[in-house]
Structure formats: structure tokens, C-alpha cells
Amino acid sequence: MERWQIISAVIGLYLGLTLAIGLISGRGASKSVAGYVAGDRDFGLLVMYFVLGASVFSAFAFLGGPGWAYSRGAAAYYILSYGVLGMAPYFFIGPKAAALGRTFGYVTQAQLICGRFPSRVLSLIIALMTLIAFVPYITLQMRGAGIVIEAVTDGHVPLWFGAGLAYGIVILYVLLSGAKAVGWTNTFQGIFMLIIAWSLGIYLPVTLYGGVGEMFSQILTERPELLSAPGLASNGTPWSWGAYSSAIIVSAVGLMMWPHLFMKAFTARSDKTLKRTVFLFPTFQIFLIPVFLIGFAGVLYPAKPPSADFILPFMILNADLPALVVGLFCAGALSASMSTGDALLHAAGSVIVEDAIGPFRRLSDTAQRRLIQCFVILVGTIAYCFAISGGTSLVVLLLTAYGLICQLAPPIIAALYWRRATTTGVIAGFGAGSATALFFFLSGHFGQNLRPFDLHEGLLGLLVHVPVLIVVSLMTHPQDRAHSERFVTAKA
Amino acid sequence: MRRVTLVFFIGFLVLTTWPGFTLLNRPTPFILGLPFNLFALVVLIIAGMGVLFALYLSERDR
Numbered sequence: 001m002e003r004w005q006i007i008s009a010v011i012g013l014y015l016g017l018t019l020a021i022g023l024i025s026g027r028g029a030s031k032s033v034a035g036y037v038a039g040d041r042d043f044g045l046l047v048m049y050f051v052l053g054a055s056v057f058s059a060f061a062f063l064g065g066p067g068w069a070y071s072r073g074a075a076a077y078y079i080l081s082y083g084v085l086g087m088a089p090y091f092f093i094g095p096k097a098a099a100l101g102r103t104f105g106y107v108t109q110a111q112l113i114c115g116r117f118p119s120r121v122l123s124l125i126i127a128l129m130t131l132i133a134f135v136p137y138i139t140l141q142m143r144g145a146g147i148v149i150e151a152v153t154d155g156h157v158p159l160w161f162g163a164g165l166a167y168g169i170v171i172l173y174v175l176l177s178g179a180k181a182v183g184w185t186n187t188f189q190g191i192f193m194l195i196i197a198w199s200l201g202i203y204l205p206v207t208l209y210g211g212v213g214e215m216f217s218q219i220l221t222e223r224p225e226l227l228s229a230p231g232l233a234s235n236g237t238p239w240s241w242g243a244y245s246s247a248i249i250v251s252a253v254g255l256m257m258w259p260h261l262f263m264k265a266f267t268a269r270s271d272k273t274l275k276r277t278v279f280l281f282p283t284f285q286i287f288l289i290p291v292f293l294i295g296f297a298g299v300l301y302p303a304k305p306p307s308a309d310f311i312l313p314f315m316i317l318n319a320d321l322p323a324l325v326v327g328l329f330c331a332g333a334l335s336a337s338m339s340t341g342d343a344l345l346h347a348a349g350s351v352i353v354e355d356a357i358g359p360f361r362r363l364s365d366t367a368q369r370r371l372i373q374c375f376v377i378l379v380g381t382i383a384y385c386f387a388i389s390g391g392t393s394l395v396v397l398l399l400t401a402y403g404l405i406c407q408l409a410p411p412i413i414a415a416l417y418w419r420r421a422t423t424t425g426v427i428a429g430f431g432a433g434s435a436t437a438l439f440f441f442l443s444g445h446f447g448q449n450l451r452p453f454d455l456h457e458g459l460l461g462l463l464v465h466v467p468v469l470i471v472v473s474l475m476t477h478p479q480d481r482a483h484s485e486r487f488v489t490a491k492a
Numbered sequence: 493m494r495r496v497t498l499v500f501f502i503g504f505l506v507l508t509t510w511p512g513f514t515l516l517n518r519p520t521p522f523i524l525g526l527p528f529n530l531f532a533l534v535v536l537i538i539a540g541m542g543v544l545f546a547l548y549l550s551e552r553d554r
Contacts, residue, residue, distance in 0.1 A: 074517075080533050081508040084540040088501050091544060205525075212525030220519055220527075227519035227527050230510075245509035252505075272552075279544035282537045289526075289534065 003323045004153040010327025011149060014192075014334065018185055019169045022342075025184035026177020033368045037107040037350045038266040039179035041098075047183040048268055048277040050190035051343070053284035055261055056083070057193065058137075058340030062333050063144050063309050065288060069295025071308035073226025075239050076292055082248045083285040086255030091278040093256070095271035096416050099490045109262045109408065110355035116415035116487045117423040120359040122430070126408070127356035129434070130259045133401030134348045135383055141341035142167050142387035148333045151313040152326055160388040166334060170342045171380045174349075175373050179267055182342050189335035194287055196332025201290020204297035204315055212293060219299050226299060242453035250458035254406035260347035262412075271491075349376035403437035403458035410465050414473075419484045425473025433465025493550040500543045504536055 001009075029035045043051065061079065068076035097112055106112050110126040142163045149162030173181040202212070209215035220227055230244035256262055268274045298311045305314035316329045349372040357363070363371065410429055414421035440457035443450040451457060478484075506512040519527040526534070 074529065077530065077533060080530075080537070084537050085501060085504055085508070088497070088540070088544060091547065213522045216519070216522055216525065216527055224519070227529075229513055229517050229529060241510035245513075248509055249505070275548050275551075279541060279548050282541035282544075285537050286534065289530075292530075 004156045006323035007152050007327040011330055014331035015169050019173055021188050022173025022177055022181035022185045026180045029180045033365050036178035036369050039183055042269050043183050043267045044269055045273050045276050047187050048273050049280050050187040051183045051264055052277055054186040054190035054339035055343040057336060062336030063312055065291040066295030066311045067308035069292040070298045070311045073231040074229040075231030077229055078244055078247045080288050082251040084282045086252035087278055087281045090256045091275055094265040094274040096490050097265040098268055101266040107266050108351055108354045109259050113411045113415055117426045119423050122427055123355045123359045127351050129404055130351045133405055134344050138341055138344045138383040139386040141337045142383055145334055145337040148313050148330055152330045163387050166338060170338050174342050174346045174376055182346050186339045189339040193332050193335045196329055197287055197290045200329060201293040205293055208297055223299055240454040242455050246456035246459040250406050250456040253409045254402055257405050257408040259351055260343040263347055345376050345380055348379040403441055403461055404434055406458045407433040407461055407465055410469050415487055419488050420473055420478055422473045422476045422479055424476045425469050428472040429465045429469025432468040433461040436464040437461030493547045497543055497547045504540060
């Protein structure tokens with residue numbers, strides 16, 4: 001049996017196991033929308049921990065993290081810095097959102113915002129923005145899966161087939177089992193990913209340099225600029241402190257605002273489960289250390305990968321590992337991609353139906369569920385077409401999306417904590433913040449960087465968003481006291 | 493405990509961004525094989541976990 005065939009067999013086994021877990025996990029779920037979208041609000045600690053951890057650590061963390069450490073050095077530290085900072089507020093917001101979800105039947109973020117600030121237009125805008133953010137995100141996960149499979153099988157399994165196979169399986173279990181499948185497959189994939197990351201992160205520095213400390217000593221001698229923050233920009237010049245610091249702030253604010261993550265508040269069995277998940281989440285953050293070590297191990301390696309994002313499969317293939325082990329490492333990378341991709345696909349279908357169609361047309365439970373499944377297939381197909389056609393415009397779209405997603409934070413905070421906030425104030429703030437973020441992003445994209453101190457456009461958007469929300473709310477008629485009270489006093 | 497948590501995470505933000513991080517931003521000495529600035533981030537993350545755990549314990553029976 002040839003080497004690539006053994007690797008393919010291991011990948012096939014892994015995909016088969018994932019599919020089986022996905023299908024089996026959905027058997028006990030109810031046929032209701034709450035069952036399909038929110039897993040019957042019955043996720044325990046183990047599943048919640050992995051569903052959040054594995055969804056956060058996507059192909060970006062597993063492939064992009066080593067790529068950043070390899071090409072940009074200490075700039076990668078920003079990825080390590082924002083996770084705990086972004087997750088901590090969820091300790092308070094999560095249980096409050098969950099309580100409101102149980103009371104009013106919410107299963108999405110927009111339902112919560114528009115429950116407090118009734119507006120069908122706002123719901124539609126949030127749904128469209130979510131979709132704009134999700135398609136490139138899913139595409140990058142699919143492309144990541146295809147790239148890894150193609151690389152480790154020496155091109156025998158092409159990108160289009162690898163991505164199609166991996167995501168055909170994802171769509172199948174998401175379609176049939178909904179949130180339960182996402183939860184249990186993420187648990188399996190999360191465990192797998194952690195083992196693989198730690199094994200490879202320790203193995204490479206030890207075999208190539210004689211140890212982690214020795215590796216960093218050699219890097220300090222030959223490439224000292226890589227070991228001091230803010231590290232390097234993508235073009236190899238020094239990165240600015242403004243860009244580094246604002247990337248941490250925007251990512252922290254935006255982390256739990258991604259709809260596929262925020263929605264998980266509605267899936268937890270209890271507040272205790274949610275709070276435990278929050279304080280255990282930093283353990284997942286530590287998992288970035290071996291991921292960075294993989295990237296740093298490539299810095300002084302004589303051969304170079306075709307691009308920085310290929311450093312993980314490149315190092316795996318160049319480490320003289322047995323085919324079986326290479327197959328397992330490849331499965332670890334696939335876990336990272338699929339565990340995020342499934343949550344995104346599931347959330348995309350749910351958000352379109354619940355937030356874009358639901359407010360305008362009443363649908364039965366069965367019709368909603370069927371429609372969500374149709375949109376899971378549709379969004380998956382669109383993303384697949386982008387994935388196999390390639391192109392950098394998707395990365396551009398994804399970067400824009402981060403600036404937009406963090407604009408969901410002020411409406412959420414206002415909905416849960418500020419009685420005086422009004423619907424007009426929230427829409428005005430949201431519009432002004434998003435437009436500002438988009439303006440600064442496009443100015444940079446078209447070669448005229450107008451961002452002061454190189455700050456992230458998302459932060460600039462927030463700096464406009466918050467004052468507009470406050471001023472317009474204070475200038476408009478306050479909401480009915482009993483209505484706002486129900487949200488602000490919801491038990492956290 | 494909520495106030496302690498708030499103060500801690502404001503401190504966390506200050507220490508991980510400019511200019512706070514410049515206090516920790518040096519590669520040496522290596523601790524457990526990691527550059528000092530990377531090790532300092534790991535310590536901050538573990539401390540963050542400890543603070544959140546203490547907050548959870550303090551509010552567990554509410």
C-alpha cells in the first residue's frame with residue numbers, strides 16, 4: 001500500500017467516525033425548532049465546553065495560527081490575548097440571554113435584540129450581515145480542509161474532492177441531526193484537535209532543535225524581530241502597536257458576538273453549565289501555545305512552504321513521520337475546520353429562517369425546520385463553489401466581517417443592561433458604526449489608509465456607534481418601562 | 493467578587509495592549525522554554541481562569 005493511500009484510509013476512517021457520531025447524537029432530539037436549532041436547550045458541561053472551544057478554534061487557528069507565528073512572529077500573540085478577555089463578559093451575558101430565551105422562546109441573537117427593540121428591518125439587517133460574514137468564513141474552512149487533504153496525499157486527492165467529501169459529511173449530519181450533531185461532533189473533534197496540537201507542538205521543536213527553549217534561543221540569535229511584540233506585518237515590515245492593540249480589543253468585543261457562538265447560550269442545560277464553560281474556556285486558549293510552536297519550528301527550517309498558511313501540512317510532511325501518524329495529524333487539522341464549519345452552516349440556516357423570513361411570515365415548526373435544512377444546503381453549496389474557485393476577495397470579505405460583527409455588541413449590551421435605550425437609538429448606532437467600519441476598511445483596501453494610529457476599523461466603528469446609540473436613545477421617546485424591565489432584570 | 497473580576501480584566505486589557513504590554517515585552521529570560529513575553533501571557537490567562545473560577549464559586553449558591 002502506498003503512503004498516500006494509508007493517509008487517505010486514516011482520513012476516511014476519521015470522516016466515517018465523525019459522520020456516525022453526528023447521526024447517532026441527533027436520534028434523541030425532538031423534531032421542534034428548539035430541538036433543531038438549540039438542541040432542546042439540553043447541552044451539558046462537556047458538550048458546551050467543546051462546542052464553544054472547537055467552534056472558536058477554526059481552520060484559522062489551526063492553519064493560520066502557525067502561519068502567523070512562522071511569518072509574523074510575536075504578532076501572533078494577539079490571538080492568545082483576546083480569548084479570555086472576550087469570553088469573560090459571557091459569564092454575565094450568557095445566563096441572562098439564556099433566561100430570556102427560555103421565557104420568550106428565542107433561539108437566535110437577532111430574536112433577542114429585536115425582542116427588546118422591535119424592528120423587522122433590524123432583524124433583516126442582522127440576518128443579512130450574518131450571512132455576509134458567514135459565507136467567506138465557511139468557504140475558508142472548506143478550502144482549509146481541501147488544502148490539507150490535497151497536500152498530505154501528494155495531490156492524489158484534489159482540493160475539490162477533499163473539500164466536497166469533508167463538507168458533504170458535515171452537511172449530512174447537520175441536516176439530519178441539527179444542533180445535537182454540532183455539539184457531539186465538536187466534542188469528538190475538540191478532543192482530537194487538542195491531542196494532535198500538543199503532540200506535534202512538542203514533537204517538532206524537540207526533533208528539529210533539541211527542545212522548545214533551544215528552538216527559541218536559535219530564533220533569538222537569527223531572527224530576534226520575531227520574538228518581540230507587535231511582531232511583523234504581513235509584508236514583513238514591523239507591525240504597529242495601534243494595529244496590534246486594536247486587533248485585541250476588536251476581537252475580544254467581537255468574539256462572542258459571532259452568531260454561531262452567541263446562539264450557544266440558548267443551548268445550555270443550565271446557567272451553572274454556562275458559567276462553568278466560561279471559566280474553563282481559558283484551558284482551550286492555552287492550546288494555542290503548541291499551535292504557535294509548530295509555526296515557530298518552521299522559522300529556521302531550511303525549506304520553505306509555498307505560503308505561510310501551509311506551514312502546518314508542510315512541517316508534517318517534512319518531519320519524516322510514519323504515514324499513519326501523518327493521517328492522524330491531517331485528521332486533527334480537518335477537525336479544526338469541520339468543527340467550526342458545521343456550527344457556521346447550522347447557524348447560517350437558522351439565522352436566515354428565524355431572523356430574515358420569520359418576522360415577515362409565520363411558519364409552522366415543521367416548515368421552519370425544513371426551510372432551515374434547505375438553507376443549510378444552499379449556503380453550503382455557495383461556499384463550496386467559492387472554495388473550489390479560490391480568490392483572495394473572500395479573505396477581504398472575512399476581514400470586513402470582523403469589523404461588522406463587533407457592531408452587534410452595543411445592541412446586546414443595551415438590550416440587557418440599559419433601560420433608556422430605544423429602537424431608533426439602536427438602529428442609528430448600528431448603522432453609523434457599521435458604515436464607519438466599512439468606510440475605513442474600504443479606504444485601506446483602495447490604498448488610502450485613513451485609519452488614525454493604524455487602528456482596526458471595527459474599533460473606529462465602535463467609537464462612533466456607542467455615542468450615536470446613547471445620544472439618539474436619549475433624544476427619542478423611552479420604551480414602555482415594563483417592557484424594558486423584563487430584559488434588564490432578567491436573572492443572570 | 494464581581495468588582496475584583498472587573499478590576500482584574502481591566503488590568504488584563506491594559507497589560508496585553510500598548511503601552512502596558514511594553515512592561516512584559518522582552519524575549520528573555522526563557523521560562524519553561526518559552527520567551528518571557530509569551531510566558532507572561534500564559535500566566536495572565538491562567539490567572540484569568542482563576543479569577544473566573546473564584547467568581548463562579550462566590551455566586552454558585554445564589
